[in-house]
Amino acid sequence: MTSRPLLPVHDAVVAGGVVAPARRDLVIEAVGLRKTYRGRGRKAKPVAAVRGVDFAVRAGEIFGFLGPNGAGKSTTLHMLATLIRPDGGSAVIGGADLVRSPARVREVIGLVAQRSGTYDDATGRQELAVQAQMHGMGKAQARGVADATVASFGLAEFADRRIKTYSGGQRRRLDFAIGVIHRPSVMFLDEPTAGLDPPSRAEMWQEVRRLRDNGMTIFLTTHYLDEADALCDRISIIDKGLIVAEGTPSQLKRDIAGDVVTVHLSGPGSAGGADESLLAATIAVLTGLDFVHGVEGVDTAVRLYVDSAATAIPLTISALVRAGIEPVSIEFRRPSLDDVFLAKTGRTLRD
Numbered sequence: 001m002t003s004r005p006l007l008p009v010h011d012a013v014v015a016g017g018v019v020a021p022a023r024r025d026l027v028i029e030a031v032g033l034r035k036t037y038r039g040r041g042r043k044a045k046p047v048a049a050v051r052g053v054d055f056a057v058r059a060g061e062i063f064g065f066l067g068p069n070g071a072g073k074s075t076t077l078h079m080l081a082t083l084i085r086p087d088g089g090s091a092v093i094g095g096a097d098l099v100r101s102p103a104r105v106r107e108v109i110g111l112v113a114q115r116s117g118t119y120d121d122a123t124g125r126q127e128l129a130v131q132a133q134m135h136g137m138g139k140a141q142a143r144g145v146a147d148a149t150v151a152s153f154g155l156a157e158f159a160d161r162r163i164k165t166y167s168g169g170q171r172r173r174l175d176f177a178i179g180v181i182h183r184p185s186v187m188f189l190d191e192p193t194a195g196l197d198p199p200s201r202a203e204m205w206q207e208v209r210r211l212r213d214n215g216m217t218i219f220l221t222t223h224y225l226d227e228a229d230a231l232c233d234r235i236s237i238i239d240k241g242l243i244v245a246e247g248t249p250s251q252l253k254r255d256i257a258g259d260v261v262t263v264h265l266s267g268p269g270s271a272g273g274a275d276e277s278l279l280a281a282t283i284a285v286l287t288g289l290d291f292v293h294g295v296e297g298v299d300t301a302v303r304l305y306v307d308s309a310a311t312a313i314p315l316t317i318s319a320l321v322r323a324g325i326e327p328v329s330i331e332f333r334r335p336s337l338d339d340v341f342l343a344k345t346g347r348t349l350r351d
């Protein structure tokens with residue numbers, strides 16, 4: 001799709017790299033951001049990781065960048081966080097121009113990267129103080145800020161242990177606390193819950209919401225559908241370096257009108273699953289039905305997009321029975337973000 005920013009960056013007034021946005025509620029405005037990795041060796045092929053993305057993030061929202069592995073999420077986030085220079089396009093973050101004034105951008109942003117660089121032999125409290133000093137605070141002030149952060153992020157239970165003894169969730173909570181120690185107004189979170197167990201993920205979601213409730217604008221990348229759905233006010237879905245959809249999770253799902261019916265051709269315990277000819281025959285039968293808007297084979301099941309599951313299911317069963325096909329089970333549900341991705345790209349996010 002051709003996504004349009006809410007405000008072209010060029011409409012803003014640029015003076016010495018500081019930009020007065022025409023719409024003050026926009027905290028990030030990106031237009032046509034691009035990045036191609038050249039590769040080092042002679043045989044290395046260039047990788048067009050991000051091929052021109054536009055989006056606008058409003059003040060105080062949790063904005064999600066959702067996409068499968070290798071889609072270009074981290075590259076986009078790293079460009080916005082000034083870690084890599086875009087090959088083209090422009091962005092304004094917190095009123096500062098990304099390319100002309102990266103230092104100004106750095107003053108207003110915080111970053112929690114996928115792999116944190118925290119020093120393992122230090123304790124969490126010591127690390128917080130060191131990071132505060134790196135942001136220009138004196139020793140005494142840094143210690144005070146570290147203590148206050150330990151309290152406000154609920155780290156007291158483990159803050160005086162060495163970081164190398166922390167669980168994944170504890171480490172992530174410390175990463176968050178470090179990311180906000182200089183009180184940024186925009187926070188970039190790269191896959192904030194990757195690798196965490198469900199209780200730790202729930203805790204991190206709470207933490208992200210708390211940051212937003214304290215007035216921060218959050219830009220996060222994720223490949224978890226449930227995370228984008230539950231946590232984000234708005235999302236862009238990115239695939240192969242391009243944005244394929246954007247909106248609130250419910251708007252995007254509403255675009256896929258109707259219900260999703262899934263016809264399972266083999267049960268969970270059945271050996272070998274459904275054979276390919278059965279899958280192909282089922283798709284052929286169902287594709288011809290006039291109430292079916294779309295058909296996809298997904299593993300050993302066939303997914304149908306219909307207006308109403310209540311009328312579609314009996315008609316689907318009779319069509320299959322007439323063709324001599326016996327499904328193991330049929331279920332229906334409202335569309336998910338995965339269905340949005342499938343409709344836009346022909347693939348599922350889990351592929």
Ligand SMILES: Nc1ncnc2c1ncn2[C@@H]1O[C@H](COP(=O)(O)OP(=O)(O)OP(=O)(O)O)[C@@H](O)[C@H]1O
Binds near residue numbers: 039068223
């Ligand atoms: N330093 C690099 N050199 C060459 N290619 C790279 C480099 N970093 C990333 N890529 C490639 O660019 C593409 C986009 O990568 P990126 O890390 O932005 O994707 P992603 O959506 O964040 O993926 P993931 O969810 O796996 O982290 C991928 O094909 C990746 O292999």
